[in-house]
Amino acid sequence: MSKTWKIFLTSLLVVLLALFFWYFKTIVIYVLVAGVISLIGQPLMNLLAKVQFGRIKLPVSVRAILVLIFFWGLIYGFIRISLPIIFSQAEAISNINVKELQEKINDPLSIVDKTLKTYNLGGVDYDKLNNYVTDKLKQFIDISDLSNILSSLIRIVGELLIAIFSITFITYFFLTDSNLFYKMILFFVPDKYDDRFLKALKQIQHLLSRYFIGVTLESLLITILRTLGFTLILGIDFKVSLIVSLFSGIINVIPYVGNIIGYIFAVVYIYITNVNLDFYNEIVPLLTYMTIIYYTVQLIDNILFQPLIYAKSVKAHALEIFLVILMAGSVGGILGMFLAIPTYTVLRVIANEFFSQYKVVSEITKNLDK
Numbered sequence: 001m002s003k004t005w006k007i008f009l010t011s012l013l014v015v016l017l018a019l020f021f022w023y024f025k026t027i028v029i030y031v032l033v034a035g036v037i038s039l040i041g042q043p044l045m046n047l048l049a050k051v052q053f054g055r056i057k058l059p060v061s062v063r064a065i066l067v068l069i070f071f072w073g074l075i076y077g078f079i080r081i082s083l084p085i086i087f088s089q090a091e092a093i094s095n096i097n098v099k100e101l102q103e104k105i106n107d108p109l110s111i112v113d114k115t116l117k118t119y120n121l122g123g124v125d126y127d128k129l130n131n132y133v134t135d136k137l138k139q140f141i142d143i144s145d146l147s148n149i150l151s152s153l154i155r156i157v158g159e160l161l162i163a164i165f166s167i168t169f170i171t172y173f174f175l176t177d178s179n180l181f182y183k184m185i186l187f188f189v190p191d192k193y194d195d196r197f198l199k200a201l202k203q204i205q206h207l208l209s210r211y212f213i214g215v216t217l218e219s220l221l222i223t224i225l226r227t228l229g230f231t232l233i234l235g236i237d238f239k240v241s242l243i244v245s246l247f248s249g250i251i252n253v254i255p256y257v258g259n260i261i262g263y264i265f266a267v268v269y270i271y272i273t274n275v276n277l278d279f280y281n282e283i284v285p286l287l288t289y290m291t292i293i294y295y296t297v298q299l300i301d302n303i304l305f306q307p308l309i310y311a312k313s314v315k316a317h318a319l320e321i322f323l324v325i326l327m328a329g330s331v332g333g334i335l336g337m338f339l340a341i342p343t344y345t346v347l348r349v350i351a352n353e354f355f356s357q358y359k360v361v362s363e364i365t366k367n368l369d370k
Contacts, residue, residue: 038174064175223249
């Protein structure tokens with residue numbers, strides 16, 4: 001067979017595989033999610049393997065079931081606690097009077113207007129700004145409408161149940177046979193590349209298991225610290241504190257950018273839920289102290305958590321990670337930012353194994369073997 005035909009057939013095979021994965025993308029997502037859960041659960045599987053009653057050890061099937069019960073139990077407990085709080089906050093926000101809120105916002109806008117005019121930077125175009133703020137507030141409040149949330153949940157509950165069952169079923173087999181995921185991937189790989197792909201997959205598993213466990217603990221600790229700080233120190237309602245802290249803890253998975261998004265959300269949400277307070281004497285001090293607590297927790301995160309998770313777990317330079325996140329955000333938005341580091345880790349490991357002869361690849365993967 002000529003070289004041209006080989007290239008053509010290889011290209012055709014790649015296109016067909018891409019179409020196959022796209023057509024069955026829901027199933028592919030189930031498999032990938034199950035793979036991530038199995039990565040997180042593998043350390044617990046190893047721990048349970050050491051448990052024995054006399055000379056009898058726990059069978060691998062029992063260990064897998066216990067890990068799944070533990071994992072879904074945590075999720076159920078989280079939903080059981082947080083969902084009623086989210087609904088109550090959504091209902092409270094949906095009852096806010098937009099016109100009254102807009103009048104309250106005019107106070108800080110007047111401060112901005114005076115500041116701009118003082119430094120000859122123009123002024124605030126109140127008509128355009130008020131229209132913009134009103135539209136955004138209406139969108140926020142409409143999104144928070146309880147009836148919309150309930151109708152959306154009803155529409156997706158069937159798909160969610162199917163997803164939960166499918167992911168649980170697949171995860172069980174991934175936990176009982178740690179090589180099963182590898183075998184599924186190697187099925188699409190030519191035989192001559194099996195050993196190299198298997199080596200790359202082992203390294204990917206090692207790096208991503210550390211990463212996912214790390215970010216899960218990081219999000220949990222950030223949520224707890226900020227909730228305690230906002231509630232106990234500032235006296236903010238526990239439900240408001242939990243919503244703000246939970247969002248900031250989840251979005252913080254995106255390095256560098258996530259904490260800024262979380263802070264903006266915290267300022268807007270706390271201001272809206274306390275709009276009846278006096279702006280100068282109560283709102284400004286409240287937001288000031290909130291900012292101090294928010295970034296104190298962020299400082300703890302930056303010093304203790306992020307260097308260990310994002311630099312050491314995936315073995316990439318901080319600037320490298322930052323640029324990757326920006327590019328992922330421009331392509332896929334917030335979701336792209338969430339997936340940036342795991343995807344980049346996978347690509348780096350594969351590139352290191354198969355394309356290390358290129359200078360750019362050797363430069364960005366030189367820390368992987370350390």
